[in-house]
Amino acid sequence: MLGFLIAEALRDLRRAGRVALSAMLLITLALAALGAFWTLTSNLGDAVAKWRDRVRVIVYLKSEPDPASVPALLARVQAVPGVASATYVGRTQALASLKRVLGKDATVVDHLGANPLSASIEIAPAASASASPEAARAMLARLAEFPEAEEVAGSADWVERLSEWQRLLAFVGLGIGGVLALAAILTVTTATTLVLHARRQETEIMRLVGAPEFVIRLPLLLQGMLQGLVGAVVAVGLLVGAWRLGAPHFEPLIELTLGLPQLTFMPPVQLAALVVTGTLLGGLGGWLARAGR
Amino acid sequence: MLGFLIAEALRDLRRAGRVALSAMLLITLALAALGAFWTLTSNLGDAVAKWRDRVRVIVYLKSEPDPASVPALLARVQAVPGVASATYVGRTQALASLKRVLGKDATVVDHLGANPLSASIEIAPAASASASPEAARAMLARLAEFPEAEEVAGSADWVERLSEWQRLLAFVGLGIGGVLALAAILTVTTATTLVLHARRQETEIMRLVGAPEFVIRLPLLLQGMLQGLVGAVVAVGLLVGAWRLGAPHFEPLIELTLGLPQLTFMPPVQLAALVVTGTLLGGLGGWLARAGR
Amino acid sequence: MIELQGVWKTFSVGPVKVPALSDVSFRVTRGEFVVLTGPSGAGKTTLLRLLYREDVPSEGEISVLGQELNSARRREVAALRRSIGIVFQDSKLLPGRTVYENIAFVLRVTGTQRSEITARVFDALRAVGLSARAQAYPAQLSQGEAQRAALARAIVRRPTLLLADEPTGNIDDAMAAEIHDVIKDIWVSGTTVLFATHQARLATLLKRRTLVLEGGRLVKDQG
């Protein structure tokens, strides 16, 4: 019996011909776009995380502290909520790094009589402090209250900027997700209606001769699932192919622009999830066919 | 007669119901995506142009020249192919701008005995020089040959970077364009097949009673055009709506990230082109219906 | 076997009410051969559709093969239909399948063993004299051939009850006589037959119990 039902499903696909092909290709497109967006988002997420790691707050000290008291000071700074790590930068170190930064103009340092720079503490903020501008401002205020602190450089700006980036990402994701969802629903609806139409006469005869309900519905379901499966497998193939061809070409470019040394692709589990999604989507279309009458 | 043909077209649309709706929505999606991409590309293009304008090459001079000879020197620099404009920066000016750049560390400048900086010429490269790394390298080599030049800062890097950005844009454009073209073709094909199927019996009777060819074909054409028109108008509506809602929200963010103070929307002519494209696309589908049998 | 009690069926076409059946009652017992006749539009097809529950009466009770139809659930309707063979007035052959496939389809979807199918299909085709056209598609058949294929499909499952709606409407008299013989053979083998035709002459010819519908009323029940 199952053999017959599958044969019926294949027959429907052949008969629907160009339209079945369209439905499969639309599922392919929707899933490929979904996969591409998924990859893009996760890589952009990596880039944002990396930029967040690079953010530093600097506390300039009024005077260079006694080397022995440095560990205690660092411990107190690290106790401030939102501080992930703190590093002491002495005056000599500061001058050396200024020289690195100046590059061509480094000669000015050699002409200096005395070292005019202050000692400072470089702080990497924790994720909790970057989560909201309020948390960041609270941390900066606490740091400014230290008696040793002359000035705190770094503001809530970077947090603002990061959260703007994340909003942008979320917005783009929502937009693409919405469009894809719409396209997928349309695809399924269209395919459903077509399948239904193509099988109308078969369904009528089946009902009139008293075929059991599952015999009537199963070919529709199987056929939908088959379309979804084929679409999803092609989509995965396209994604893997695009990745193989594109990634080596894009990695240097992405490193240059986003500072991300290496792109990551979807793990096999996600690819499998994509295939399952496609199959279920197609099956849903087939199953809905009855309701759609 | 035309009234009858239009009535027939509307009747077909009503009868195709959900599927006609799907076709219209797919056309809407394709055109909306096209429009969004168009807007995005042109704004990114603006941003790239702006960054290109900001690029500077600096020629450090061996000694501070006689103020009287500066105009002649600038004229010679400006004669180099690829130089758009050249500005002289004296040693005092250089120190002042270094102070601005140093910010918090500006105190070092006040501790200096003598001004250790060189005079320099700041050059804005012309578009021709940014067009290719070869042209940029040629310009840099010509500048280094000046007897007054001690060193030329600035490399072919920025050009490389810009051209990478442009390649990225072109690639994304190509990708989205390809996907959209595919989706549009599929939509048209699917709609065509459906319309054809819905009209099969009408067409048969029309042929059998000897209706002229244009009466048989025109409703298909009109109906396709109507679908395309509705889809395109909705797409334009969506784009304008999204722009109205989104632009004020995004402009500050875009200024922060891309340094573009203000976004530009598609001019009315392009919107009209979108509507025409949709109508033609739909009409093509309708017209193809006959060939598709 | 079949029992109708005060059955009415009224269709609404816009504001107009079309009374297709008015207060029809009769019984058919197991093994009978009943001819249902009446002019065009009398309600014959409507009555048959009620019997296989493709439609429900506006009023009245119907039971077929012991199944009360008004209260029947989907599963029961399907089971009932598996015991009924139907020849539709508009044949309802699937255009995308050959004559052989059309008949095999019915066996397939109701769960007949695969090994039996070919033999049973060809038995049915032989009975209606259509074995030579087994591989033809419906569009390649004359209308008479199509009606015979539809009859073959109705009898291939050896039904308990055969409902035949004008099975000889498009067939010449010689061929029709053959078809009547086929249906009589099925009846002899134990199937109850309800045979609808507008040809009053045929009812006389068949010499069986005859129900006559006119304008939706049962005006005669004799034989």
Add this chain to the structure above:
Amino acid sequence: MIELQGVWKTFSVGPVKVPALSDVSFRVTRGEFVVLTGPSGAGKTTLLRLLYREDVPSEGEISVLGQELNSARRREVAALRRSIGIVFQDSKLLPGRTVYENIAFVLRVTGTQRSEITARVFDALRAVGLSARAQAYPAQLSQGEAQRAALARAIVRRPTLLLADEPTGNIDDAMAAEIHDVIKDIWVSGTTVLFATHQARLATLLKRRTLVLEGGRLVKDQG
């Protein structure tokens, strides 16, 4: 008016060759009423399809209303068909339109003035006795009513030639007699009629020139 010269038509069904028409020749002159008869599968429908050029002969020449069919171009075929009224054996009513709309549709697509349409449609419906069902959809008609609607559609343009394929196949005898009268009226008003039926009896009844097909051969031409 109609002239066939050595016409053959063979269909291929897989490897099998089905000879539907074998060496058929005859002439029909303007104003004749010709009955075409023969058993089921004799080739009547096939012959009519050749006359309105829905199909082309495998061999032989056909001309209709002075138009040579083998060499006719699409535009000429359309013009020819506008002069022919056809009653199809399978009625071919559009299921999504009412009886009125089905008939008006034919006038519309062939360019009849809008103002004339209603009157002409109702004239045709009255002629076949179906004015009361004008607003019904085909699915709401009995088969006999559907055939009458199809006849109304064929005559509404007052054709020069009427090709009727079993226009009374599903109609009871009383109604059939009325339909024959309708067709006779049309013939009297000047239309040439070719009337195909499997009911040999009818040919006798109509007392007109009769062509008899059997297995694709013209075996008799009398009357």
